[in-house]
Amino acid sequence: MTDTAPELASxxxxxxxxxxxxPRAFVAENQRERLLNGVVEAVAEHGYNETTxxxxxxxxxxxxxxxxxxxxxxxxxxxAAYEMIDAHxxxxxxxxxxxxxxxxxxxxxRLAALLDVLSRDLAVTRFFxxxxxxxxxxxxxxxxxxxxxxAETIRPKSDLSDMAVEVRDQALMGGIATLIxxxxxxxxIVQLDELLPDLVELTLAPYLGRDEAHRFARSRS
Amino acid sequence: MQYLSQRLAVESAxxxxxxxxxxxxxATQRERILAAAERLIAEKGWASTTIEGIVKxxxxxxxxxxxxxxxxxxxxxxxxDHAVEELRAAIPAELSGPEQTxxxxxxxxxxxxxxxxxARLCFVEAQKGGPQLRARYEAARDAAAAELSDSxxxxxxxxxxxxxxxxxxxxxxxxxxxxxxxxxxxxxxxxLAHD
Numbered sequence: 380m381t382d383t384a385p386e387l388a389s390x391x392x393x394x395x396x397x398x399x400x401x402p403r404a405f406v407a408e409n410q411r412e413r414l415l416n417g418v419v420e421a422v423a424e425h426g427y428n429e430t431t432x433x434x435x436x437x438x439x440x441x442x443x444x445x446x447x448x449x450x451x452x453x454x455x456x457x458x459a460a461y462e463m464i465d466a467h468x469x470x471x472x473x474x475x476x477x478x479x480x481x482x483x484x485x486x487x488x489r490l491a492a493l494l495d496v497l498s499r500d501l502a503v504t505r506f507f508x509x510x511x512x513x514x515x516x517x518x519x520x521x522x523x524x525x526x527x528x529x530a531e532t533i534r535p536k537s538d539l540s541d542m543a544v545e546v547r548d549q550a551l552m553g554g555i556a557t558l559i560x561x562x563x564x565x566x567x568i569v570q571l572d573e574l575l576p577d578l579v580e581l582t583l584a585p586y587l588g589r590d591e592a593h594r595f596a597r598s599r600s
Numbered sequence: 601m602q603y604l605s606q607r608l609a610v611e612s613a614x615x616x617x618x619x620x621x622x623x624x625x626x627a628t629q630r631e632r633i634l635a636a637a638e639r640l641i642a643e644k645g646w647a648s649t650t651i652e653g654i655v656k657x658x659x660x661x662x663x664x665x666x667x668x669x670x671x672x673x674x675x676x677x678x679x680x681d682h683a684v685e686e687l688r689a690a691i692p693a694e695l696s697g698p699e700q701t702x703x704x705x706x707x708x709x710x711x712x713x714x715x716x717x718x719a720r721l722c723f724v725e726a727q728k729g730g731p732q733l734r735a736r737y738e739a740a741r742d743a744a745a746a747e748l749s750d751s752x753x754x755x756x757x758x759x760x761x762x763x764x765x766x767x768x769x770x771x772x773x774x775x776x777x778x779x780x781x782x783x784x785x786x787x788x789x790x791x792l793a794h795d
Contacts, residue, residue, distance in 0.1 A: 426730070426731070428647065428728070428730070512727045512728070513727060513728050513734070514728070515645070515724075515728050515769075519769065523766070542782070543782060543785075543786055546763065546779075546782045546783070546786050546787070547786045547787070549759070549762060549763050549766060550756075550759030550760065550762065550763055550783075550786065550787040551759060552759075552762070553758050553759040553760070553761065553762020553763060553765075554752075554754075554755030554756060554758045554759035554762075555755065556758065556762070557741070557754060557755055557757070557758020557759070557761070557762070558754060558755050558758065561738065561754065564734070564735075564738065577752060577755065578755075580752065581752055581755050581756075584752075584790040584791055585786065585790040588790070589790060589791060
């Protein structure tokens, strides 16, 4: 494969027209990923509710007929893109932090990884955190699952009842998402990494107490 | 409210309304329109709520509707503002200590229990109604957070709003008052520790 293969796979580059000698499976993956990239761009520009299949195919530079070879609806395309982003974000969080570190340090490293991955592409972040709530229904349900799974990456081993853990996780992720989307919606330069101390304190306080959480969150390294 | 864009969105919608008539008859008509809008949005969501539906539900003519609101969007924004005002009126204004904050939360849950459709409009549907409404929703949330006077207030209010949204969207808001002990203990207490 050539150097452009990763870019092709990322869906950002069009295949050359005509016979290009690329394996069929690769072409299929490329088209699908271009559509996934297209839905992210269309949603960033128009918002979920105003995004049509026409706008997705236009952004992806792919025919409507080809769209229907991969997805039967805009919802399906949205959900497929969502799944990919969700896995990417969670993967980044899980890869961060030393397994041997104490839990607070892991929390800090994983939250730093979250903010880092989200600050790389704001269209993706908006797609991940803002638009599912505007869409409601199945999309909101996926968002709900994604937040639950993210919460699990920063949860300590605990003897709380399941119900209490669920409430705490939901409130925590609701709070984290609020802080991040506030920054996004404010416009201008978005410095998500500045949120790290607040997110760390928010996560640790129920377990370490407010003072200790505050101290740890604001300490260096 | 910290951001100019939000401030501008709020100001512009308010001036729109202020041009509209406010005689006693008009005030009643306006209330009926808002009540119908609130009910329809809770039943069908923003997208499926039409001016025709609102007019029919309120028992007014569409001419009357346009005397009060210049578009569906303007009416929905006013319905949201009205719903937020009503919820806020149910909550004590001063939150100067942890105990008062807990009482305010209890009052909020009680108000939600009494009017689930209104709460659904505030916590679920407002996020689906486009940029102007979203800005309104965020402004209302910020106002609530400002009363907590805490660097994490915004996040705590966001977390509570999300918990309520979950209950309202998935369960229609039934039994929301049962959440109170958990919300107090898990969501507020760790952050209100300094008395």
